[in-house]
Amino acid sequence: MAYERLVRKITKENLWLYVINVLKDTPLYGYAVKKAIRDKFKFSPSTVTVYAVLYRMVHEGLIEKEVRDDTTYYRPTEKGMEVFRRAKDFFESLYRSLFEGL
Secondary structure, eight states, X not given: OHHHHHHHHHTGGGHXXXXXXXXXXXXXXXXXXXXXXXXXXXXXXXXXXXXXXXXXXXXXXXXXXXXXXXXXXXXEOHHHHHHHHHHHHHHHHHHHHHHTTO
């Protein structure tokens, strides 16, 4: 159970990390974000969850949206990329602290 809780917390409860990762190279529309996460990270968040996270990320200024041909595309902002880099540094530091010497 502990391992399953860890996986749930690192994936679905921190979905914004995966969203930034799949958007950093190219803007995507909502369902394409979900599909890219599924293809790249091998888990499939619900469509409602993906859209809720996208909405929250826009509100927080981590991503921005652009409407093209009646389709809304999302891409990371500079703030979003900075927060993503900070998260990367945190995970690297945490990994070293927890697992160094094993």
